[in-house]
Amino acid sequence: MTPILLQSPSPSPRGVYDALFGGLFTVIKPGWEAALCFLIGLLFIGWLLRVRRSHPQRTSDAWFLAALFLVYTVNTIIFHCAWDELFINLRHSLNFALFNRFSFHAHSNVEGTVDFLPYFLIGLFAKMGLPIWEMALVQSWLAGFLLILAARRLLMVAKTPRSVCDVTLLVLTFYPTLLLNACSGFTAALFTETIFWARFFLFF
Numbered sequence: 001m002t003p004i005l006l007q008s009p010s011p012s013p014r015g016v017y018d019a020l021f022g023g024l025f026t027v028i029k030p031g032w033e034a035a036l037c038f039l040i041g042l043l044f045i046g047w048l049l050r051v052r053r054s055h056p057q058r059t060s061d062a063w064f065l066a067a068l069f070l071v072y073t074v075n076t077i078i079f080h081c082a083w084d085e086l087f088i089n090l091r092h093s094l095n096f097a098l099f100n101r102f103s104f105h106a107h108s109n110v111e112g113t114v115d116f117l118p119y120f121l122i123g124l125f126a127k128m129g130l131p132i133w134e135m136a137l138v139q140s141w142l143a144g145f146l147l148i149l150a151a152r153r154l155l156m157v158a159k160t161p162r163s164v165c166d167v168t169l170l171v172l173t174f175y176p177t178l179l180l181n182a183c184s185g186f187t188a189a190l191f192t193e194t195i196f197w198a199r200f201f202l203f204f
Helices: 016-022 029-052 057-079 084-099 116-127 132-157 162-173 176-182 188-203
Strands: none
Touching: 029 057, 057 132, 057 162, 057 176, 084 116, 084 132, 116 132, 132 162, 132 176, 132 188, 176 188
């Protein structure tokens, strides 16, 4: 009889996050950290192009924003962690998609959510067959980057020096509070960037 210590353990059941985006979050983190170091190098090159002004402004802006976007994206993957609040809110979306009832409970209108509109839209798109978990994470990730772009736009209309604008964008790209909200599927980044863009369109 084979000793129990030498037996192969039974495989652990796959969770939701094991299959998200084709298993994106199961990739070993040192690989993402190496990618981040490479992208930081690209970001530095883009910043040098802006400082030396050896290329047209549009070219240097494109380099800098593309590098910011990639660094921000990898940062959200590295920072990502599963929080139960996302699944509590998505329960409303799931029940709406399956039973046409926007509620935490499938068969009774109980426990609404203050984040009605985003999760209602997620449930609506889920009715069309789109993956519900990925949609929640994409909306927070996209909202975080739109927030960075809104901050850039507000700094530009305020005629902020380019160096100050660049440093501010770099800080936002690595700002833990923004990253943790942007990578978790929460709506905080979505509401914040909406306020920023509303301020821009209303006052500038």
